[in-house]
Amino acid sequence: MEGFFGQYGGAYVAETLIRNLEELYGEYERIKDEEDFREEISQLLKNFVGRPTPISALHRITAELGGAKIYLKREDLTHTGAHKINNALAQAVLAKRMGKTRIVAETGAGQHGVAVATACSLLGMTCVVYMGAVDAERQAPNVQRMKLLGAELHLVHSGQKTLKDAISEAIRDWITNVEDTHYLLGSAVGPHPFPNMVRDFQSVIGEEAREQILEAEGRLPDYVIACVGGGSNSIGMFNAFLDDADVKLVGVQAAGEGLESGKHASPLLKGTHGIIQGSLTYMLQDEDGQILETHSIAPGLDYPGAGPQHSYLKDTGRVEYTSVNDREALMAFEELCRKEGILPALESSHAVAYALKLVSQLPKDALVLVNLSGRGDKDLSQAIAALEQLKNAEVLV
Amino acid sequence: MSRIDQMFARLREQGECALIPYIPVGYPTVEGSESLIRTIAESGADLIELGVPYADPLADGPTIQEASLKAVSNGVNLKSCIAMVRTLRDKGLETPIVLMGYCNSFLAYGLDNLADDAKEAGIDGFIIPDLPSTMAKPYVEIFEARGLKNIFFLAPTTSEAREAAVVEQGQGFLYCISVTGVTGERKSLPAELRDFIHQARQVTTLPLAVGFGISNEEHVREVSEYADGAIVGSALINVIKQSEPHEIEAKAGEFIRTLKQATRKAATPI
Numbered sequence: 001m002e003g004f005f006g007q008y009g010g011a012y013v014a015e016t017l018i019r020n021l022e023e024l025y026g027e028y029e030r031i032k033d034e035e036d037f038r039e040e041i042s043q044l045l046k047n048f049v050g051r052p053t054p055i056s057a058l059h060r061i062t063a064e065l066g067g068a069k070i071y072l073k074r075e076d077l078t079h080t081g082a083h084k085i086n087n088a089l090a091q092a093v094l095a096k097r098m099g100k101t102r103i104v105a106e107t108g109a110g111q112h113g114v115a116v117a118t119a120c121s122l123l124g125m126t127c128v129v130y131m132g133a134v135d136a137e138r139q140a141p142n143v144q145r146m147k148l149l150g151a152e153l154h155l156v157h158s159g160q161k162t163l164k165d166a167i168s169e170a171i172r173d174w175i176t177n178v179e180d181t182h183y184l185l186g187s188a189v190g191p192h193p194f195p196n197m198v199r200d201f202q203s204v205i206g207e208e209a210r211e212q213i214l215e216a217e218g219r220l221p222d223y224v225i226a227c228v229g230g231g232s233n234s235i236g237m238f239n240a241f242l243d244d245a246d247v248k249l250v251g252v253q254a255a256g257e258g259l260e261s262g263k264h265a266s267p268l269l270k271g272t273h274g275i276i277q278g279s280l281t282y283m284l285q286d287e288d289g290q291i292l293e294t295h296s297i298a299p300g301l302d303y304p305g306a307g308p309q310h311s312y313l314k315d316t317g318r319v320e321y322t323s324v325n326d327r328e329a330l331m332a333f334e335e336l337c338r339k340e341g342i343l344p345a346l347e348s349s350h351a352v353a354y355a356l357k358l359v360s361q362l363p364k365d366a367l368v369l370v371n372l373s374g375r376g377d378k379d380l381s382q383a384i385a386a387l388e389q390l391k392n393a394e395v396l397v
Numbered sequence: 398m399s400r401i402d403q404m405f406a407r408l409r410e411q412g413e414c415a416l417i418p419y420i421p422v423g424y425p426t427v428e429g430s431e432s433l434i435r436t437i438a439e440s441g442a443d444l445i446e447l448g449v450p451y452a453d454p455l456a457d458g459p460t461i462q463e464a465s466l467k468a469v470s471n472g473v474n475l476k477s478c479i480a481m482v483r484t485l486r487d488k489g490l491e492t493p494i495v496l497m498g499y500c501n502s503f504l505a506y507g508l509d510n511l512a513d514d515a516k517e518a519g520i521d522g523f524i525i526p527d528l529p530s531t532m533a534k535p536y537v538e539i540f541e542a543r544g545l546k547n548i549f550f551l552a553p554t555t556s557e558a559r560e561a562a563v564v565e566q567g568q569g570f571l572y573c574i575s576v577t578g579v580t581g582e583r584k585s586l587p588a589e590l591r592d593f594i595h596q597a598r599q600v601t602t603l604p605l606a607v608g609f610g611i612s613n614e615e616h617v618r619e620v621s622e623y624a625d626g627a628i629v630g631s632a633l634i635n636v637i638k639q640s641e642p643h644e645i646e647a648k649a650g651e652f653i654r655t656l657k658q659a660t661r662k663a664a665t666p667i
């Protein structure tokens with residue numbers, strides 16, 4: 001059936017929204033291969049976003065660990081500082097071509113909100129962003145950026161006051177303003193056609209990286225690693241490698257305070273089948289189907305569901321899903337700053353942390369490609385405080 | 398004939414519009430819930446939409462969100478909702494009852510179990526706001542096998558082609574969403590509502606019930622002129638919320654009686 005990955009996906013939404021989803025799907029299918037649309041997107045990606053982003057080899061860390069060679073795909077170097085801009089710009093262009101004048105979006109880490117506000121400023125569209133009150137507090141610099149870019153910011157005080165609650169409010173706004181508004185969803189989640197569309201718009205990451213590593217090393221990597229919140233940077237990276245059977249794909253979820261503590265955000269490891277925000281997928285829920293609270297130091301990973309294609313890739317075994325806890329992510333965050341001069345987002349630090357654990361077990365000639373989905377400027381105050389706390393605790397022990 | 402079909406047939410003869418109140422099970426308290434639902438039924442509800450509390454109700458505005466959350470934190474789940482209906486039926490309540498809830502509550506329970514237990518308890522059907530007709534087939538097959546109805550929606554945004562498909566699958570009545578938006582009280586009903594219902598009338602003989610934003614007696618009277626049912630949720634919850642605990646039943650009963658009276662003045666629409 002259309003809009004499904006195996007049994008996962010679909011469009012479980014109010015009847016009121018069906019027309020918009022059908023219209024979006026129809027227009028997207030019609031426009032996506034048009035020369036004119038592709039040219040507009042590729043010009044923007046080149047001249048505004050700064051693509052292609054490079055891949056960088058981690059020389060010092062590789063030498064120190066004595067293991068395999070690690071490359072980072074540098075989405076942190078895009079304009080606005082995360083992969084989110086790839087999808088935000090493309091969807092905004094599509095929406096404008098569809099005659100929409102108003103954009104609503106949710107944001108967790110604030111990176112998607114900043115990207116959408118940027119796209120709207122560039123294209124002259126009205127921008128409304130919903131953000132959980134807890135996230136707004138822990139990602140203050142991005143709140144300021146969004147406001148400066150002209151976005152109307154609504155803080156969400158319902159539920160856990162994080163990403164899931166922001167998505168719910170954005171959907172409610174969309175149901176109310178169906179005529180002039182496009183909902184610019186920021187991850188590969190939600191009702192059909194969002195998971196497909198967001199994947200397609202993020203696939204530039206993997207397409208570039210695949211070519212770049214072939215050029216640098218003359219071969220494909222043994223491992224490709226990315227962090228998985230809703231799953232957009234990871235699916236954008238993995239998509240180009242899905243048919244390369246020898247390339248192992250690893251998605252890293254947030255283990256928070258530990259998978260066994262119950263305070264985590266790993267639906268692909270600890271979740272069960274359910275319907276969350278419009279699609280059937282692995283999600284964290286109690287036996288009554290109520291969505292469970294999540295925990296992660298990285299706001300962009302702090303979400304109880306995974307994109308439906310990830311659920312499918314988990315079941316088929318094509319992607320291996322694993323997790324990294326807050327502490328490991330923080331250590332990787334610091335390590336990358338100290339040894340390689342790169343300040344990663346806390347979300348991306350999860351992928352880096354897993355790579356650092358993995359390479360010491362791999363032969364020297366192995367090759368690992370990690371998607372560095374964003375930069376960490378937004379995380380500074382929270383990460384520094386958390387690192388200090390960690391160190392104080394360890395001195396005491 | 399099912400309870401729902403009988404009710405609409407009877408009202409059609411009498412030239413009345415059905416009054417359909419929505420109330421979450423376990424709201425505002427678990428202890429008072431059974432008696433409150435009975436009061437609502439006895440005060441003139443023609444069909445009761447019993448809410449299965451869900452903490453993330455995407456199609457609901459602040460009033461029902463808050464009431465749902467309250468009921469969830471009161472410990473109410475789908476099992477207790479089904480048990481509630483069983484108790485009401487055991488004590489002789491014959492008003493048609495449909496469960497209104499989100500897909501995930503029903504999925505978590507298991508659709509086959511749900512249909513068995515719902516049938517046995519005396520539930521007549523389901524209203525599932527995040528189950529559009531395009532996704533409904535597996536649910537409908539399981540419900541139909543037990544004679545349970547799935548109530549489909551028409552929205553102001555529903556295209557003609559979709560309308561035809563919805564009408565074809567429709568059972569019991571069609572839930573016509575008055576506005577583009579979420580549930581919640583509104584000052585006035587949209588000007589286009591009358592045309593929307595007349596348009597639907599051209600393509601179906603199913604009873605048409607209007608919901609979302611119906612807030613007072615005047616609204617019910619207006620809707621009764623052209624529709625077969627008036628669904629009232631947030632307004633009832635607000636009456637309950639604004640009442641002292643000891644007067645909740647009296648106030649809710651009075652509100653329902655007033656609304657029911659407003660459905661009686663209508664001439665029969667067909």
Ligand SMILES: Cc1ncc(COP(=O)(O)O)c(C=O)c1O
Binds near residue numbers: 227
């Ligand atoms: C830098 C960065 N990486 C990753 C994510 C997680 O999202 P996704 O799994 O959709 O890539 C976010 C989300 O806010 C982010 O800002």
